Amino acid sequence: MKSGDIPGLATPLLMGHENAGWVEALGLGVESLAPGDPVAVFGGWGCGRCRFCLGGQEQLCDTTRWGGLGPAGGYAEYLLVPSFRHLLPIGDLDPAVAAPFTDAALTPYSAVKKVLPKLVPGTTAVLIGAGGLGQYAVQMLRLLTEATVVVVDTSADKRASAQALGADHVIDPADDQALSDISDIKDIAGGEGAAAVFDMVGVDATLALGASALHRQGTLMLVGLAGGSYPFSFFSLPTEATLTSSNWGSRNELDEVLALAGSGRLVCTIERQPLEDINEVFARLAAGQVQGRAVFVP
């Protein structure tokens, strides 16, 4: 985002799209909140009037006026939110812990929820990429399904933390082993392959790996924004397999994530940093030196 590499989004003057904090002041006519209330900010701000917004899928509105991804975001002392409907009370949750739930946890939650009917007990789910969002995806698969969870990541650290979060198997997809890794996945899945694959990366190689790991009627769910592609034909996928994508999550799904977090079952690794250290933290992030999420506290 900082380097302007996400298609279709204008780089805002102020970034920061995962936000939580305390209500400072309210506009006219808002009765459900009061100054001082701790809230998480749902970030998928839409027009509020189209079929998608009125159907509760505001993150799919084609206005994409997302705070921190167009309009000014939360890397600041205050954040102006256009409607109180985007503010979700967080109760006793620490806002620094709640902020990453608004995307890093919400996005994998929504992706996993979309394929829950396929992830019945005895099936296998494969997760490619166990970074910032993937760490939550492991937990969502663990908390919402009885499927066997296989995590594929090139980083030994990330494989280790995925295992600590409940992954049943971890695989290193080093290039020269890609084919044997697919056999590993199919062995783990009883020779059948995976009922669902979540690609949190989205380059050509991960999509190809994911498609090869699927079983008949399986779903390859693309979440990563790297822009890779995979040929879609009758013969490039197992019979009746589905190729689809999942984009962020809805306001009500964020409410569900906050309920999960309130039950104490969601592990959240964060480091708090003062806002004035933002450039130093971004440099560490680019070098892969941040574990979990870095949260700026103004």
Ligand SMILES: [Zn+2]
């Ligand atoms: Zn709309």
